[in-house]
Amino acid sequence: MATATASSPVRDTGIGALLRHRAVGKLLLLAVAAAVVVPILNAKWASGAWPDALTVDLTEPLGKTTDWIIDNRDSHWLFTYFFGHISNAIVLSVRGVYLVLLAAGWAGVTAAAGLIAWRVAGVKLAVMAAASFAVCGLLGMWVPTMQTLALMIVAVLASVVLGLLLGLAGGLNDRIFRILRPVLDTMQVLPAYAYLLPFALVFGMGVPAAIIATVVYAAPPMARLTALGLRGADGGVMEAVSSLGATARQRLFSARLPLALKQLMLGVNQTIMMALSMAVIASVIGAGGLGDRVYQALSTVDVGQALAGGIPIVLLAVVLDRVTGAAGERMGAHVEDDSPLRGWRGWSIAAAVTVVAALAARFADRVDWPTGWVVNIAPSVNTAKDWMVDHLYTDVPVVGGTADWAAHFTTWVLNPVRDGLQGLPWWSVLLIVAALAWLIGTWQTALTAVAAMGAIGVLGVWNKSLDTLSQVLAGVAVTLVLGFAIGVAASRSARLERLLRPVLDVFQTMPQFVYLIPVVALFGIGRAPAVAAAVVYALPAVVRITTQGLRQVDAAAMESSRSLGATSWQQLRQVQLPLARPALLLALNQGVVLVLAVVVIGGLVGGGALGYDVVFGIAQGDLATGLVAGAAIVCLGLMLDRVTQPTERRAKKGA
Amino acid sequence: MRVRTRVTSAVTAVGALLALSGCGAADMTKQASPYANAAGAKTVTLSVQSWVGAQADVAVAEYLLKNELGYRVDKVQIDEVPAWDALSQGRVDAIMEDWGHPEQEQRYVKDKKTIVPGGDVGVTGHIGWYVPTYFAKKHPDVTNWKNLNKYADQFRTSESGDKGQLMDGSPSYVTNDKALVQNLGLDYEVVFAGSEAAQITQIEQFAKKQKPFLTYWYKPQWLFEKVPMTEVKLPEYKEGCDADPAKIKCAYPHTPLQKYFNADFAKNGGEAAKFLKNFTWSEADQNEVSLMIADKKMSPDDAAKAWIDKNPSKWKAWLPK
Numbered sequence A: 001m002a003t004a005t006a007s008s009p010v011r012d013t014g015i016g017a018l019l020r021h022r023a024v025g026k027l028l029l030l031a032v033a034a035a036v037v038v039p040i041l042n043a044k045w046a047s048g049a050w051p052d053a054l055t056v057d058l059t060e061p062l063g064k065t066t067d068w069i070i071d072n073r074d075s076h077w078l079f080t081y082f083f084g085h086i087s088n089a090i091v092l093s094v095r096g097v098y099l100v101l102l103a104a105g106w107a108g109v110t111a112a113a114g115l116i117a118w119r120v121a122g123v124k125l126a127v128m129a130a131a132s133f134a135v136c137g138l139l140g141m142w143v144p145t146m147q148t149l150a151l152m153i154v155a156v157l158a159s160v161v162l163g164l165l166l167g168l169a170g171g172l173n174d175r176i177f178r179i180l181r182p183v184l185d186t187m188q189v190l191p192a193y194a195y196l197l198p199f200a201l202v203f204g205m206g207v208p209a210a211i212i213a214t215v216v217y218a219a220p221p222m223a224r225l226t227a228l229g230l231r232g233a234d235g236g237v238m239e240a241v242s243s244l245g246a247t248a249r250q251r252l253f254s255a256r257l258p259l260a261l262k263q264l265m266l267g268v269n270q271t272i273m274m275a276l277s278m279a280v281i282a283s284v285i286g287a288g289g290l291g292d293r294v295y296q297a298l299s300t301v302d303v304g305q306a307l308a309g310g311i312p313i314v315l316l317a318v319v320l321d322r323v324t325g326a327a328g329e330r331m332g333a334h335v336e337d338d339s340p341l342r343g344w345r346g347w348s349i350a351a352a353v354t355v356v357a358a359l360a361a362r363f364a365d366r367v368d369w370p371t372g373w374v375v376n377i378a379p380s381v382n383t384a385k386d387w388m389v390d391h392l393y394t395d396v397p398v399v400g401g402t403a404d405w406a407a408h409f410t411t412w413v414l415n416p417v418r419d420g421l422q423g424l425p426w427w428s429v430l431l432i433v434a435a436l437a438w439l440i441g442t443w444q445t446a447l448t449a450v451a452a453m454g455a456i457g458v459l460g461v462w463n464k465s466l467d468t469l470s471q472v473l474a475g476v477a478v479t480l481v482l483g484f485a486i487g488v489a490a491s492r493s494a495r496l497e498r499l500l501r502p503v504l505d506v507f508q509t510m511p512q513f514v515y516l517i518p519v520v521a522l523f524g525i526g527r528a529p530a531v532a533a534a535v536v537y538a539l540p541a542v543v544r545i546t547t548q549g550l551r552q553v554d555a556a557a558m559e560s561s562r563s564l565g566a567t568s569w570q571q572l573r574q575v576q577l578p579l580a581r582p583a584l585l586l587a588l589n590q591g592v593v594l595v596l597a598v599v600v601i602g603g604l605v606g607g608g609a610l611g612y613d614v615v616f617g618i619a620q621g622d623l624a625t626g627l628v629a630g631a632a633i634v635c636l637g638l639m640l641d642r643v644t645q646p647t648e649r650r651a652k653k654g655a
Numbered sequence B: 001m002r003v004r005t006r007v008t009s010a011v012t013a014v015g016a017l018l019a020l021s022g023c024g025a026a027d028m029t030k031q032a033s034p035y036a037n038a039a040g041a042k043t044v045t046l047s048v049q050s051w052v053g054a055q056a057d058v059a060v061a062e063y064l065l066k067n068e069l070g071y072r073v074d075k076v077q078i079d080e081v082p083a084w085d086a087l088s089q090g091r092v093d094a095i096m097e098d099w100g101h102p103e104q105e106q107r108y109v110k111d112k113k114t115i116v117p118g119g120d121v122g123v124t125g126h127i128g129w130y131v132p133t134y135f136a137k138k139h140p141d142v143t144n145w146k147n148l149n150k151y152a153d154q155f156r157t158s159e160s161g162d163k164g165q166l167m168d169g170s171p172s173y174v175t176n177d178k179a180l181v182q183n184l185g186l187d188y189e190v191v192f193a194g195s196e197a198a199q200i201t202q203i204e205q206f207a208k209k210q211k212p213f214l215t216y217w218y219k220p221q222w223l224f225e226k227v228p229m230t231e232v233k234l235p236e237y238k239e240g241c242d243a244d245p246a247k248i249k250c251a252y253p254h255t256p257l258q259k260y261f262n263a264d265f266a267k268n269g270g271e272a273a274k275f276l277k278n279f280t281w282s283e284a285d286q287n288e289v290s291l292m293i294a295d296k297k298m299s300p301d302d303a304a305k306a307w308i309d310k311n312p313s314k315w316k317a318w319l320p321k
Helices: A013-044 A059-072 A077-121 A123-138 A142-172 A174-189 A192-203 A207-231 A235-243 A248-259 A261-284 A290-299 A303-333 A343-363 A378-392 A402-423 A426-440 A443-458 A462-492 A494-509 A512-523 A527-551 A555-563 A568-579 A581-597 A599-603 A609-619 A623-644 B002-020 B052-067 B080-089 B102-111 B133-138 B145-155 B177-183 B196-208 B263-268 B270-278 B283-294 B300-310 B312-316
Strands: B043-048 B072-077 B094-098 B115-132 B164-168 B188-192 B214-219 B229-232 B254-262
Touching (some): A077 A142, A077 A192, A077 A207, A077 A303, A077 A343, A123 A142, A123 A303, A142 A207, A142 A248, A142 A261, A142 A290, A142 A303, A174 A207, A174 A623, A192 A261, A192 A609, A192 A623, A235 A248, A248 A261, A261 A290, A261 A494, A290 A303, A290 A512, A290 B072, A290 B196, A303 A378, A303 A494, A303 A512, A378 A512, A426 A443, A426 A623, A443 A623, A462 A494, A462 A568, A462 A581, A462 A609, A462 A623, A494 A527, A512 A599, A512 B196, A527 A581, A527 A599, A568 A581, A581 A599, A581 A623, A599 A609, A609 B080, B043 B052, B043 B080, B052 B072, B052 B094, B052 B270, B052 B300, B080 B094, B080 B115, B080 B254, B094 B115, B102 B115, B115 B133, B115 B283, B145 B164, B164 B177, B164 B196, B196 B214, B214 B229, B254 B263, B254 B270, B263 B270, B283 B300, B300 B312
Parallel strands (some): B043 B094, B164 B188
Antiparallel strands (some): B094 B254, B115 B214, B115 B254
């Protein structure tokens, strides 16, 4: 997850006053503009809803595109000589990796995982890695885990290579860097569901489309961090290298890249995490592996079985995160390793042990994970879930049941916000967006935000988007309240923070499909469970950023306030929170981005609106509905980003 | 120098990949799963639809393919329409239960001939509106659509606002419900559960509290065994009454469910193809297996085995001679 890097702003009453003055000026200007434009608009299209005259219907062209692809896929050169080769290469690579993993057997793979972790990250992580793979086997998920691993290895390699190339171009050339940024933004905000179908049509159902969709989603952090690392190279070192007469290429390979190594490692780490989060989504188009197990369990409403498929994903994510994280830190630290096992010697021992383990299993005829060593967790998980639901659903004394909360939340919060937004005349929504974005940023940000909202109207999904917007706003509000509260508590107690860490890890990496059923069981179908799912997903990042931000508050400021006799509460309110403002703003921004990322998942539990349209698009092979809804989600994301991100752009999701 | 060797090796690698994939034209009609035929096994890839009935078909077919005919079975869950696309490209070999997709049939079976019909499953599907039987017993007249408006306020939820809630399910299902509500002048709001799993969970929660509800649902379905439901009569279905989706005013048809095979698999699939073609069983058989999977939470494999042990005469007839 992203970390807060911006320093706290210096408060100056003079500038503050001027800013306030400016704000009034901006608003006045906007009011004048509105006074001129609104009557004209109103005279032309009197109703409050987005005027039909200003929409473009994409159903026919997109439907024709689908037909064209399907009819020409087997014969057109574009497919037979280009896309076809890409997808064949992907299938071959995945198959190659999968066969190697199968040949190594469970013993070989587990040994290799442990030993690689040992070489790059130390003994503790080695044990953790080996144990995690063993758990995947114990859960009866060995083969699907290997399928997912094969998918991930190929997807991550492709993402890293693509990210590196893009990042190199962006890091060395300012123009490319500027063009690249919005492209990367879109790649990440566009819900993967929306482009699964077009990719599946072009590259073929299943693995090829899944890998390409994963690369689209996972390459941006690598590209961003590579560019960032290259641009951040120390000027002094660069000058020294040039003065030695190095060519541009030598400068790049001997100075810039090595200096950016730590960032590159972070990029790899982020790419792996993003790729894993696509493992389940990709199963919707038949990619197989663990995601498919989770997805199939969902259809029999079997939470236990879904969890059995979800745990290996979490374990893979945590292990890969820790190992690549540790590797990155070691690279940055440049520690002298003088143990007898350093360098090639350690690696060759690791390789030898792996081969021995794989061969031993082969001779013992135990290549596959032994069926006797499987623990079926599903029944007990389901019993626990049923107990929880039975006791929390309704009629709990005093506090009421979860179903009652959900109903109240829908009636008192979601309905009024949605109806309010949909009831506003369309031009006034644009005005509000313009005002908010302009107050917080420049006229360019305001223009982008308004254009994004306008695009939503033109696409013909105005009302649905406002419905989605109301859910996002409610979700963000709940996330922030909970996130700030937990973050404040965690920042004050190191023990709580330690306890929270694994919980947050699990929430962040657990595929959302796993908790869909419990969420519906507790909150019923509708928009309330959709919001609940979004909160579960977005909360960890908000808690983390808040905790970190509060922790980083200058110790001297804290000390001096305490010496002045401030109570703990006063300290928090008057010193910590104001000083941590940039971090809190980043938390807000992340909250928005992450909640928006779950809109589609919300569609699966009755959230309706844009999320449902995206799911509908893929289920019915309807490119128009799915893509338009996906584009509208991107526009909403763009608008919310501009409205919540003050002037200077900060690190975004994953970078 | 090192850079150049690296670039060269990268180019060679890409070249090798292209060579491996057959340098010339890539054949987009062949898209086998990368996991198929691993370790020398013969593999059949079956598409599993998201409802349990289809899972029961696949579970029994899988068990017999594995244990009687020696195949390895790869299952993939894909939504119905994309599954047709996957079938035409050979990403899956067979769809075991299709509820009728005229557009896809026209395109792939009649025009492109990449898919061939595989015969009846033996089960007839029917979509309809249902209320729980406990509610229908108390209010018998709710089972006719003409009286639905009378009960609208009882079916109200926070999602449907001041109208009654008609719960619809997964976006992949065939539904005319929005049009029906409008054209029949019903005081209802269609609320989409978004997935079958969400819909089942909600129905079970309602049933636990004996609450009234109105839902889109279909037969055969295992949930009827757990939550008995009674169908609400809609205006009778007549051939062609659903031709114009906007003007629809009639019930859903009864559909004999079909199997479909990839054309290449049907021709060259050997015993597996013959076996799947012979596969046909009754609604009761399917429900028995479905219920074991979905309600008793048995693994599909165990559920299939239980049914197979009990009904040898039925499945022995499917084996190729």
